[in-house]
Every structure is written in C-alpha cells, then in structure tokens.
Amino acid sequence: MSADEITILAVDDLPQNLRLLDAVLSPRGYRVLTAASGEEALAMLPTAAADLVLLDILMPGIDGYEVCRRIRTTPGFEFLPVVMITASGEQEKVRAIEAGADDFVSKPFNQGELLARVASLARVKRYQDTIERQAAELAEWNAELESRVHAQVDELQRVNRLRRFLSPQLVDLIIDSGDETFLGSHRREIVVVFCDLRGFTPFAESSEPEEVMGVLSEYHAALGELIHRFEGTLERFTGDGLMVFFNDPLTVDDAAERAVTMAVAMRERVGALAEGWGRRGHDLALGIGIAQGFATLGRIGFEGRFDYAAIGSVTNLAARLCGAAGAGQILVAQRVFFATEGLAVGESMGALELRGFSRPIQAFDVTGIDESKVRLTP
Structure with missing residues (x-):
C-alpha cells in the first residue's frame, strides 16, 4: 500500500498543530485535509473521502469526543479509523475509547509513532474497503445470477408451454x-x-x-x-x-x-x-x-x-x-x-x-x- 493513496482529515482548533501534522504527513505522500473545528470536520466528512481522522480532543464547540460519537453513528462511517490526539492522561483515553476511538497519539507526539499508527490504521481501512468492495461486487454478481436464473426459468417454462402443443x-x-x-x-x-x-x-x-x-x-x-x-x-x-x-x-x-x-x-x-x-x-x-x-x-x-x-x-x-x-x-x-x-x-x-x-x-x-x-x- 502506498501512502499517496491515503487521505487524512486532521482536526484541531490550533493552526500551528494542523501545520505540524501536515508537515509530518505530506512529505510521506499522504493527502492531508484540515478542519479547524468539530463542526467543520463533520461538514467535510461526506465529501472528503477520508481514510483516517486525526482528531484533537479539546476544541471549542463540539469537542473530539462528540465528533467521534457522531462519526460512529453516521451511516457509511461507522468503521472509519479515528486517532485521538490528547495531552491528557489515562482517564481521557478511557473516555476516547468509550466515544469510539481506535487509537491515541499523545501531545507532543513522536513523529515515528504518529507515522506508524497512521500507516497501521490506514492499512486496516484499506482492507475494510477491499472487503466492502468485494461484498458489493458479490452482491451484484448474485443479483445478476438471480436475474439470469429467473430469465432462464421463464424461458424454460415458455418453451415447455410451446412444446405441449x-x-x-x-x-x-x-x-x-x-x-x-x-x-x-x-x-x-x-x-x-x-x-x-x-x-x-x-x-x-x-x-x-x-x-x-x-x-x-x-x-x-x-x-x-x-x-x-x-x-x-x-x-x-x-x-x-x-x-x-x-x-x-x-x-x-x-x-x-x-x-x-x-x-x-x-x-x-x-x-x-x-x-x-x-x-x-x-x-x-x-x-x-x-x-x-x-x-x-x-x-x-x-x-x-x-x-x-x-x-x-x-x-x-x-x-x-x-x-x-x-x-x-x-x-x-x-x-x-x-x-x-x-x-x-x-x-x-x-x-x-x-x-x-x-x-x-x-x-x-x-x-x-x-x-x-x-x-x-x-
């Protein structure tokens, strides 16, 4: 899997944090989209085609926990990988897990750790996309096969009716x-x-x-x-x-x-x-x-x-x-x-x-x- 296939939505109310995330990820071939608030992130999500969300917890308005909960209840995004970025301790991580987060990165983050976690979850997302695509193709094939079977049964019944007389x-x-x-x-x-x-x-x-x-x-x-x-x-x-x-x-x-x-x-x-x-x-x-x-x-x-x-x-x-x-x-x-x-x-x-x-x-x-x-x- 190449990094240039991966789109990351970074969400943080501090511009300097967004610039830092972009500076770390973009040179590795990741496509980085940024949102300065939870509201902006949720508005972008339907069209962003994001493979992973890097989500700050403490933000004015909708905080990271609520954004994560809404992502988890949005059809089509229930399994979108979410990485919480937090400077807090274990209690915040427990709340993040309860909200639906998949992983954590601590502030100030280690670049190597961030890249490793992003790559790991992005790989999981790609596997999930492959499974969903194959399931859709299988459903399409099954529908086509069912249609063909119905057509063949109808044709057989038609032929049998004709052969009767x-x-x-x-x-x-x-x-x-x-x-x-x-x-x-x-x-x-x-x-x-x-x-x-x-x-x-x-x-x-x-x-x-x-x-x-x-x-x-x-x-x-x-x-x-x-x-x-x-x-x-x-x-x-x-x-x-x-x-x-x-x-x-x-x-x-x-x-x-x-x-x-x-x-x-x-x-x-x-x-x-x-x-x-x-x-x-x-x-x-x-x-x-x-x-x-x-x-x-x-x-x-x-x-x-x-x-x-x-x-x-x-x-x-x-x-x-x-x-x-x-x-x-x-x-x-x-x-x-x-x-x-x-x-x-x-x-x-x-x-x-x-x-x-x-x-x-x-x-x-x-x-x-x-x-x-x-x-x-x-």
Missing part, C-alpha cells in the same frame, strides 16, 4: 426468432383431425387404473410421434380423445394431405397396438374424423396455464365425424377428400346426419392412400 421444429423456430405473435387471436382455414378409441369406456370401467394408464401411455406415444413427424399442432389430449390441426401456426399448402396421411399412419400404428391389447382381452380400435374450414385460433387460459386452441364449427364437425366412425374407420368431410387431389382413396358415405348440424354432411370413408402421390411418408 407445437411440433419440435416449430418450437425451435419460435425460440430462435423470439416471435410469439402467432399466439394472438386470429382467423385461418385449418384441417382438424379428431380421434379416439372405440370400446374405451367399457374397457376403462372394467380395468384397473394402472392398466388403463398403460394403454393410454402406449396410445399417446404412438400418435404423438406421428403428430410431430407431420408437423401438426396438438390442441389437446382428453383421455383417449385427441385433436390435431394443420395450417396453423405453421402454414402449409398441403394441410389436407398431411392430415389424411397422418390419420392412415395412426390407424396402422394403433392397429398394431390393438393386436397386443386384444391378447390381453381388451377390444379397442381407433376411430378418426377429419374436417376442413375456418376457425379462430389463439392462446386461451390464464396466467401460468395457457393452451393454444382452435374455436369454430370445423372442430365440432371433426369430432362428430370421429364419433360416427366405426372401429378402424377414417371419416373425412367431402371438402377434405377432394382437397387431397387424389391422394385419399375411399368411398362416399353419402350425407350423414350429425348432431349439432342442421344439414346433412357429405362424408367419405378413407380406406387408404395412393402411394404414388404421397409427399410425406409415415
């Missing part, structure tokens, strides 16, 4: 761009796929909960992989029911083709699972309905629990077609069937009377797909 490819795109404007309410034409298991209700009523959960786990895993592969948007799982739509938020020019191709792949996957379920005595099969039309889409819910949903008659139509489908059957609205441009292979079911619709709905039973026209393979 969007394909991984789209989630990655949103994360990279930081754009979530698509979550706002908007209107768009979509293709909706609704499916559930035939025979699930009696199965659930007659089976143990663990067995039901095991079947659902296999079922969801099989269908979930296909939803991601065909880049569909999963709106919800409701037990054995499942709703997916295409052309939002990721716009595609082959929404009907994707929906039908995915539905055929789903039927094959669940058909394979159903063989295993059948060996365990469970009679389950997949039914699917597909419809195309305009819907209002966007985020719904409340803080901490949001979903991305499609609202409109097209979702009801897909659900009603699914309800009308038999085991292993895919029923699609006429609009969907012809939108696949020959990809879908099937036969007309004629006009179906569906609950909630005032007019009959023309529907087709999709028996397969024309492999020569497939652009996306399951």
Whole structure:
C-alpha cells in the first residue's frame, strides 16, 4: 500500500498543530485535509473521502469526543479509523475509547509513532474497503445470477408451454426468432383431425387404473410421434380423445394431405397396438374424423396455464365425424377428400346426419392412400 493513496482529515482548533501534522504527513505522500473545528470536520466528512481522522480532543464547540460519537453513528462511517490526539492522561483515553476511538497519539507526539499508527490504521481501512468492495461486487454478481436464473426459468417454462402443443421444429423456430405473435387471436382455414378409441369406456370401467394408464401411455406415444413427424399442432389430449390441426401456426399448402396421411399412419400404428391389447382381452380400435374450414385460433387460459386452441364449427364437425366412425374407420368431410387431389382413396358415405348440424354432411370413408402421390411418408 502506498501512502499517496491515503487521505487524512486532521482536526484541531490550533493552526500551528494542523501545520505540524501536515508537515509530518505530506512529505510521506499522504493527502492531508484540515478542519479547524468539530463542526467543520463533520461538514467535510461526506465529501472528503477520508481514510483516517486525526482528531484533537479539546476544541471549542463540539469537542473530539462528540465528533467521534457522531462519526460512529453516521451511516457509511461507522468503521472509519479515528486517532485521538490528547495531552491528557489515562482517564481521557478511557473516555476516547468509550466515544469510539481506535487509537491515541499523545501531545507532543513522536513523529515515528504518529507515522506508524497512521500507516497501521490506514492499512486496516484499506482492507475494510477491499472487503466492502468485494461484498458489493458479490452482491451484484448474485443479483445478476438471480436475474439470469429467473430469465432462464421463464424461458424454460415458455418453451415447455410451446412444446405441449407445437411440433419440435416449430418450437425451435419460435425460440430462435423470439416471435410469439402467432399466439394472438386470429382467423385461418385449418384441417382438424379428431380421434379416439372405440370400446374405451367399457374397457376403462372394467380395468384397473394402472392398466388403463398403460394403454393410454402406449396410445399417446404412438400418435404423438406421428403428430410431430407431420408437423401438426396438438390442441389437446382428453383421455383417449385427441385433436390435431394443420395450417396453423405453421402454414402449409398441403394441410389436407398431411392430415389424411397422418390419420392412415395412426390407424396402422394403433392397429398394431390393438393386436397386443386384444391378447390381453381388451377390444379397442381407433376411430378418426377429419374436417376442413375456418376457425379462430389463439392462446386461451390464464396466467401460468395457457393452451393454444382452435374455436369454430370445423372442430365440432371433426369430432362428430370421429364419433360416427366405426372401429378402424377414417371419416373425412367431402371438402377434405377432394382437397387431397387424389391422394385419399375411399368411398362416399353419402350425407350423414350429425348432431349439432342442421344439414346433412357429405362424408367419405378413407380406406387408404395412393402411394404414388404421397409427399410425406409415415
């Protein structure tokens, strides 16, 4: 530690004493500030940046004891080293200690002793300043780390919310761009796929909960992989029911083709699972309905629990077609069937009377797909 880093505030009502202190300390590289009274010293203290105070005890007005007590009760200066300069005896030193003094120098002072005490206490002050600076830096680092952790937790929660209903490819795109404007309410034409298991209700009523959960786990895993592969948007799982739509938020020019191709792949996957379920005595099969039309889409819910949903008659139509489908059957609205441009292979079911619709709905039973026209393979 070099002396030129140290600022000393010398306080004495006698000018000759201040000149003497300055004459001793300044040549050693100390920066000396002087105050001729206790009041002046206290006024200077907030801006003086003093590392140590040399304080005479006997002064008119506020004496050294009172100055020391006020220093000790001033925020930020509680540990500022104070050296009392006294010509009195032990009783004065006791009072100085009670007032908060750190050390003493007797008048007339010995220059070597004064310099040694100043250097020792200034060193302690520098150590204290270093500790305080490091504590402040640590607090700042902790605050920054806490802020980063909160930001990362928020981002993780955001990503998890997106992954609940969007394909991984789209989630990655949103994360990279930081754009979530698509979550706002908007209107768009979509293709909706609704499916559930035939025979699930009696199965659930007659089976143990663990067995039901095991079947659902296999079922969801099989269908979930296909939803991601065909880049569909999963709106919800409701037990054995499942709703997916295409052309939002990721716009595609082959929404009907994707929906039908995915539905055929789903039927094959669940058909394979159903063989295993059948060996365990469970009679389950997949039914699917597909419809195309305009819907209002966007985020719904409340803080901490949001979903991305499609609202409109097209979702009801897909659900009603699914309800009308038999085991292993895919029923699609006429609009969907012809939108696949020959990809879908099937036969007309004629006009179906569906609950909630005032007019009959023309529907087709999709028996397969024309492999020569497939652009996306399951």
